[in-house]
Amino acid sequence: MSWVEIGSATELRELLGEVMPRAATKERVRLHERDRQWLAASPFCLIATSDADGNCDVSPKGDPAGFVHVIDDTTIAIPDRPGNRRADGFLNILANPHVGLIFLIPGRNETLRINGRARLVREAPFFDELIVKGHRPALALVVEIEQIFFHCAKAFLRSELWKPGTWNPDDLPSHARLVKEIQAVEETVEQLEAYYGETYAQKLYG
Numbered sequence: 001m002s003w004v005e006i007g008s009a010t011e012l013r014e015l016l017g018e019v020m021p022r023a024a025t026k027e028r029v030r031l032h033e034r035d036r037q038w039l040a041a042s043p044f045c046l047i048a049t050s051d052a053d054g055n056c057d058v059s060p061k062g063d064p065a066g067f068v069h070v071i072d073d074t075t076i077a078i079p080d081r082p083g084n085r086r087a088d089g090f091l092n093i094l095a096n097p098h099v100g101l102i103f104l105i106p107g108r109n110e111t112l113r114i115n116g117r118a119r120l121v122r123e124a125p126f127f128d129e130l131i132v133k134g135h136r137p138a139l140a141l142v143v144e145i146e147q148i149f150f151h152c153a154k155a156f157l158r159s160e161l162w163k164p165g166t167w168n169p170d171d172l173p174s175h176a177r178l179v180k181e182i183q184a185v186e187e188t189v190e191q192l193e194a195y196y197g198e199t200y201a202q203k204l205y206g
Helices: 007-018 033-041 088-095 125-130 152-157 175-182 190-197 198-203
Strands: 046-051 057-064 069-072 073-081 098-104 109-120 140-151
Touching: 046 088, 069 125, 073 125, 088 109, 088 125, 098 140, 125 152, 175 190, 190 198
Parallel strands: none
Antiparallel strands: 046 057, 046 098, 069 073, 073 140, 098 109, 109 140
């Protein structure tokens, strides 16, 4: 069977049908009190960016619940924490400020989505409120909200993401073994296992 590609918005609409009324009217441009409560309960988000040429990146961010700082009804800030220093998403933002965010709450099948324009800030009065375990972030991602809405549960229900009975983390080798097999690294598997082992969590903020 040959591939049949969709080449226009009209063709896509003919295939999928029109937007459901509730989906069409759920977009907002300012934080509702329920949005603030969701952000206060969320310990994890995904940040989608693209560079000036459209090359995309999605980066996870996580901290204790409530790590997102609400500046006002249309602006939030996400602190950066020590990482691998690739800064793919940050470099994208310098070239193209448009971002898409998805905020998760463990056990909840819905998500909160925010789209907007971002900038990188290295100092601001609210930085002291972003300290976790003594770590004051070197920078924060400040997002001016242009669109916000709750996303339905279907993807999480289909995937059974939060059902431990469906989890099979040992179907793949350990991360250390994956790194050794896929990347050109000098460390032995044993050295990598030690690095990514029990002490790894002790280096999250330093």
